[in-house]
Amino acid sequence: MTEPIHIGVTGATGRMGREVIAAATDRDDCAVAFAVNREPDGETVDGVAVEPAAEFGSLLTSREPDAVIDFTGPESATEYVQACADADAGGDTTTTAFVTGTTGFDDDQLAVLESAAESIPVLHAPNFARGVQALVNVVGDAVQNLPGYDVELVEAHHNAKRDAPSGTANRLLDEIEANGEFGDRTHGREGEAPREEDEIGVHAIRAGNITGEHEIILASNHEEVRLTHRAEDRGVFAVGAVDAAVWIAGAKAGNYDFVDVIDA
Ligand SMILES: NC(=O)C1=CN([C@@H]2O[C@H](COP(=O)(O)OP(=O)(O)OC[C@H]3O[C@@H](n4cnc5c(N)ncnc54)[C@H](OP(=O)(O)O)[C@@H]3O)[C@@H](O)[C@H]2O)C=CC1
Numbered sequence: 001m002t003e004p005i006h007i008g009v010t011g012a013t014g015r016m017g018r019e020v021i022a023a024a025t026d027r028d029d030c031a032v033a034f035a036v037n038r039e040p041d042g043e044t045v046d047g048v049a050v051e052p053a054a055e056f057g058s059l060l061t062s063r064e065p066d067a068v069i070d071f072t073g074p075e076s077a078t079e080y081v082q083a084c085a086d087a088d089a090g091g092d093t094t095t096t097a098f099v100t101g102t103t104g105f106d107d108d109q110l111a112v113l114e115s116a117a118e119s120i121p122v123l124h125a126p127n128f129a130r131g132v133q134a135l136v137n138v139v140g141d142a143v144q145n146l147p148g149y150d151v152e153l154v155e156a157h158h159n160a161k162r163d164a165p166s167g168t169a170n171r172l173l174d175e176i177e178a179n180g181e182f183g184d185r186t187h188g189r190e191g192e193a194p195r196e197e198d199e200i201g202v203h204a205i206r207a208g209n210i211t212g213e214h215e216i217i218l219a220s221n222h223e224e225v226r227l228t229h230r231a232e233d234r235g236v237f238a239v240g241a242v243d244a245a246v247w248i249a250g251a252k253a254g255n256y257d258f259v260d261v262i263d264a
C-alpha cells in the first residue's frame with residue numbers, strides 16, 4: 001500500500017472543516033497532519049486537536065503537510081494560501097498544495113490565489129460534489145439545444161451562508177452565458193418588473209439547514225426543462241475535497257479545477 005498523504009485542515013470547527021476531518025480520518029490514503037481554527041478552546045474533532053490559526057505558518061514547516069484543505073472565508077483563505085506559498089519560498093519544507101472550496105472571493109482575492117499558483121499547486125472549486133460537475137457539463141448542452149427559452153436559476157442554502165448567489169450558481173451562470181445569447185442577470189424580482197426576453201433570473205433562498213440545492217429552469221410557453229442538483233449531506237463535498245487533496249499532492253505548481261480530479 002502507498003503511504004498516506006498528510007493534510008492540514010483550516011476552519012476545523014466549521015460545518016465543512018468537521019466534515020473534512022471526518023472524511024479524512026475515515027480513509028487509508030490520507031491522514032490529518034494538523035487542524036486549525038481562529039479561536040480554538042481545546043476542542044478536538046474526531047480525535048484531532050484543533051490548534052490556533054495564528055500557528056498555521058509554523059505548523060506548515062513543522063508538520064510538512066502535502067496539502068491543506070480550506071473551507072473558511074475569502075479573507076482567511078487568501079491568507080492561508082499566501083502562507084503556503086511563503087513556506088514553499090522558504091525552500092526547506094515539502095511543497096504544500098492548497099485545495100479550497102471557499103466561495104465569495106472578489107477579484108483581488110482571486111488574484112492572490114492565481115499568484116500563489118505560480119509557486120504551489122492550487123485547486124479552487126466552488127462545489128466538490130461530483131453530481132454538480134455533471135450538472136455543469138450538461139447545462140451548456142441544454143442551453144444550446146433550447147435557444148430563446150427563458151432561463152432562471154434558483155439556489156437554496158442554510159440560513160448562515162454568507163455569500164449570494166452561491167459559488168456554484170456563479171459557475172453555472174458562467175456556463176449558461178458561454179453557451180447562449182443572454183442579457184443581464186436579474187437578481188430577484190419585485191414590483192412592476194416584467195421579464196426581459198434575454199435576461200437570466202437568479203434567485204437565492206436562505207432557510208434553515210438546507211445543505212445546497214441548485215436548479216436551472218429552461219422554459220418556453222409550451223414546455224419546461226428543470227435540471228436539479230440536491231446535496232443530501234455535507235459529506236459529499238468533504239469526500240470530493242479529500243479526493244482532490246490526494247490527487248494534487250506532489251503535482252507541479254499551477255491552477256487546478258475539480259474537473260481535473262474527476263477526469264484523471
Ligand atoms: N466547494 C464546496 O463544495 C463547498 C464550499 N463551501 C464553502 O466553504 C466555506 C465555509 O463554509 P461552512 O463550513 O459552511 O462555514 P462555517 O461558517 O461553518 O465555517 C467556516 C470556518 O472558517 C473559519 N473562519 C472564517 N473566517 C475566518 C478567518 N478570517 N480566519 C480564520 N478562520 C476563519 C470559521 O471560524 P470561526 O468559527 O471562528 O468563525 C469556521 O471555523 C464557505 O465559503 C462556503 O460557501 C461550503 C460547502 C461546500
Ligand SMILES: O=C(O)C1=N[C@H](C(=O)O)C[C@H](O)C1
Nearest residue numbers: 103126127161166167168212
Ligand atoms: O455554503 C455552503 O453551504 C455551500 N457553498 C457552496 C457554494 O457557494 O456553491 C457549495 C454548496 O452549495 C454548499
